[in-house]
Amino acid sequence: MKQVQKLEEEVWHMSAIPIHQTITAVKNGGIMLGAFDQDKLVGFSYGFTGFDEKQTYLCSHMLGIHPDYQDQGIGAKLKEAQKRAAAEKGYELIIWTFDPLESRNAYLNMNKLRGICSTYFENCYGEMEDGLNKGLATDRFKIDWWINSDHVANNETIDEILSLEGTHLFSWETVNNGLPKLGDIDQGLAAFSESKLPLLVPVPVNFQDLKKADHDLAIDWRLKTRRIFQQLFKTGYAVVALQKTTQLPVHYYVLTKLESLNI
Incomplete structure (x- = not known):
């Protein structure tokens, strides 16, 4: 747990979760997993038990990889290990949030792991001062x-969805130094109608x-995509x-009707 604290600070440059909290969570249904290079912790995933008045689930709170070990597939391996550990404990659902x-x-969470999203939290954590979130609402x-x-077990699920021709509702253009800018979204939202084809919503390659x-x-980008996703989620x-x-x-x-998924 001390190694996890040290890695937290190296990854996010903010105060780490107290050890007494992580130990208590893990002893009561939570899961802490580590990826090691010899004796050095280079990645970890941490989750604790959640409950929403309907079912118990694992709330996957943190996935951190040391900067020197990123982009090597370690995060995906930790998530797969988390899935196995969660299944052994009897969980059917794991949840987490991301920007x-x-x-x-998004590519890891959906294309590789086959998670889905139909819930949008507006300014979820309030104002944060770390490098990734400073100066922007934490949606x-x-x-x-x-x-x-x-949906998760079938490796062809995502390929089948991506093979369909999607519907572009929202236009964008390049502005200063080739940066993308989302156009007026009101027309796209007003013209929206249910379709058997997937809907496509643009986001920057490197935000x-x-x-x-x-x-x-x-x-x-934050304010416009907030409106888009909130409205599309409300329509199923x-x-x-x-x-x-x-x-x-x-x-x-890529968005499809939630009711059409095998979950």
């Missing part, structure tokens, strides 16, 4: 990972770079995948 404008996290997607479902280059533009849609592009400054979230 919907962080497309790299979050809530990921539902139904670890025993056909942190965009925020550093143009903070007002970052706020514009869920985000199920990220469609990557190769030459564009945006990727696309």
